[in-house]
Amino acid sequence: MKIMLFVCGEGLGHTSRCISLAQQMKASGHEVLMGAYGYSKDLIETKGLRTAEMVPEIQLVGDSGSLDIKSSVIATIKSGQFLRIGKVHRMLKDFDPDIVVSDSYYTGIFSAWMRKKPVYLMVNQSNMEEFFMGKSFFMRSLGKITKRFYTMVFRKVDGIIVPDFPMPDTICKYNLDLEKRVLDSVFYSGPLVGKKYREVREAELKRPHVLSTIGGFGYREPLFHKVIETARLDRNINYTLLSGPSIDSDKFTSLPENVTIMKFIEDQFPYLKSSDLVIAPGGHSMMMEALSFGVPILSFPDMGHSEQENNATSLEEEGCGKRLDYSISPKKLLDHIHQLIENDAYKEKAQYLRSLSHALNGPEAITEMIESKYLNQGSQKKS
Incomplete structure (x- = not known):
């Protein structure tokens, strides 16, 4: 055919x-x-x-x-x-x-x-x-x-x-x-996910680990920097931040030791499998990938983008993540990170959706x- x-x-x-x-x-x-x-x-x-x-x-x-x-x-x-x-x-x-x-x-x-x-x-x-x-x-x-x-x-x-x-x-x-x-x-x-959970080998990352797919370019740049400031508040939580190809990661010369910045990950599924939490915009496909790997999400939908805002609202109602906005302080963001990493209810719901994705x-x-x-x-x- x-x-x-x-x-x-x-x-x-x-x-x-x-x-x-x-x-x-x-x-x-x-x-x-x-x-x-x-x-x-x-x-x-x-x-x-x-x-x-x-x-x-x-x-x-x-x-x-x-x-x-x-x-x-x-x-x-x-x-x-x-x-x-x-x-x-x-x-x-x-x-x-x-x-x-x-x-x-x-x-x-x-x-x-x-x-x-x-x-x-x-x-x-x-x-x-x-x-x-x-x-x-x-x-x-x-x-x-x-x-x-x-x-x-x-x-x-x-x-x-x-x-x-x-x-x-x-x-x-x-x-x-x-x-x-x-x-x-x-x-x-x-979900349409590029790789199956059981086929992916975990990346060697220090846990607990947060994967942030908020790019460092354009209107998302302030949030990108805010995640870095959040990381400084608790050095026991490790972060991988995707900056995007337009950002020169070499300009970040004073990063805390628990933060790694990468322009692009060719295959992000090993990172997903090794992460306890994903910070992402409100895009549907990224949510499907994270949940298919059993990872809760902190979602920052683009303001005025009703589709992303609706996705983030549903995510929170389903108990597998939270909807946040760009005005959040680093301290408050850290509180949410702790909650999603430490609260078993979020992990259990995300793991249920991982099993459902596999079955479908x-x-x-x-x-x-x-x-x-x-x-x-x-x-x-x-x-």
Whole structure:
């Protein structure tokens, strides 16, 4: 079977989960072509996966820890990228897949419909109009148009894949607003994680250990420094901080001995397995990876980013982490770190979700579901 897998490149969470899915599809004997762009495309290619270059659908703009929706819309229109969708259609025509899977990349969905191909939408958010609430009349109107758009998409696709734990443990549940008429087409696959817990060898790290994926660039830089100040308050807790490729880690000349800064980790799963706690933004895929490895999370969602804020709220309600904000003091942050490391209830809930992730096996579950749908469609055509 030939499978086209489109990837939304806004945030590497989409990329990491699509890599996991593509690897499983290849292992199951299918021919897979991934459509991606930017750094997302580069990362996919390092995994040895066949990739075609797509065009971005949206450009995100933010400042001081918040997402600026109006500026993002204006930047997207000015870029003119949406005028190049013909490139996507031509690529789909040349590859001629049997089935299309699109991770929040809607241009790929419309191209699949034009080619009369079965198409499945992978999504962890279906209430995008929240981004436009409380804004100007123009922005609220744009939000209503957006809702009508994706409601139509949800009705017409062949299936909707939610790469999360099934209800009631779904972390992205507050980001889902699905009509009753489409619920039968929704498939909760479980997390899409690149490696299985039992296959990963722990990194040699001093415990207790905190892994922070808060980058040190742009509006997250103040929080990055705040984590370092927190580490100074208790030298018995060890930290690995990911700064991102744009930060020169050599400039940090007076780090406490319990802090290590790294630009990038090629394989972060050994670090996850050796950590007692993760400090992260509110991105869905990072949460799925940490919880699939049984690690509680302190989440700092970007302000004004309703999807991340909802994820963090659900995380706290589920008892596997806490939602915090950028204004927190180092002393208060240390209190939360102690609580999540020392309170068995958080660890037990995270360990339960690790077991559930293993049982669900998201990449394999999606592959088997698509195979079954494809075979059923073939049988129906013959009859």
